[in-house]
Amino acid sequence: MSCEKGLNLRIIFADIINAMLVIEVNLMGELMNCPECNQLFVKTNLRDVCESCYKIESKEFDVVYNFIRKRENRTATIPEIVNATEVDEQKIMKWIRNGKLRVADYPNLGYPCEKCGSLIKKGTICEDCSVNLKRDIFKEEAERERIKELRKRDKATYLFEGKK
Ligand SMILES: [Zn+2]
Numbered sequence: 001m002s003c004e005k006g007l008n009l010r011i012i013f014a015d016i017i018n019a020m021l022v023i024e025v026n027l028m029g030e031l032m033n034c035p036e037c038n039q040l041f042v043k044t045n046l047r048d049v050c051e052s053c054y055k056i057e058s059k060e061f062d063v064v065y066n067f068i069r070k071r072e073n074r075t076a077t078i079p080e081i082v083n084a085t086e087v088d089e090q091k092i093m094k095w096i097r098n099g100k101l102r103v104a105d106y107p108n109l110g111y112p113c114e115k116c117g118s119l120i121k122k123g124t125i126c127e128d129c130s131v132n133l134k135r136d137i138f139k140e141e142a143e144r145e146r147i148k149e150l151r152k153r154d155k156a157t158y159l160f161e162g163k164k
Pocket residue numbers: 034035036037038039049050051052053054
């Protein structure tokens with residue numbers, strides 16, 4: 001009897017812990033595997049890697065930041081920064097993409113356009129691709145309108161002939 005009670009208590013206790021974890025995860029972000037080391041962690045708006053990887057990343061960020069801050073490195077390219085700092089290219093691009101690394105004053109820094117791969121500093125695609133995309137959408141809409149218009153005319157002809 002007492003043994004059963006202990007078991008029940010343990011189950012209740014485990015349920016409470018689980019519920020608390022769920023509440024914590026809901027409040028702070030989602031539970032996922034760290035993209036760097038695969039360890040489980042809670043993802044938030046501020047942190048997309050686990051605690052230990054975040055610490056490593058912060059140090060790497062400082063190294064990169066201190067490197068590009070120097071006047072003579074203002075025109076450095078990403079491969080040059082990777083060479084000098086030994087920090088992963090993907091990480092540097094991530095910081096530029098999420099705005100952590102501000103590169104408005106750096107002519108050779110950016111991340112690839114999702115369509116053509118040329119370097120950009122904001123958004124997901126470059127100016128050229130954006131213009132092309134808008135033109136394509138416009139063309140598609142014009143074509144759709146044309147087909148609609150043709151169908152309407154067909155219908156009108158059909159009705160007209162039907163009345164005869
Ligand atoms: Zn990690």
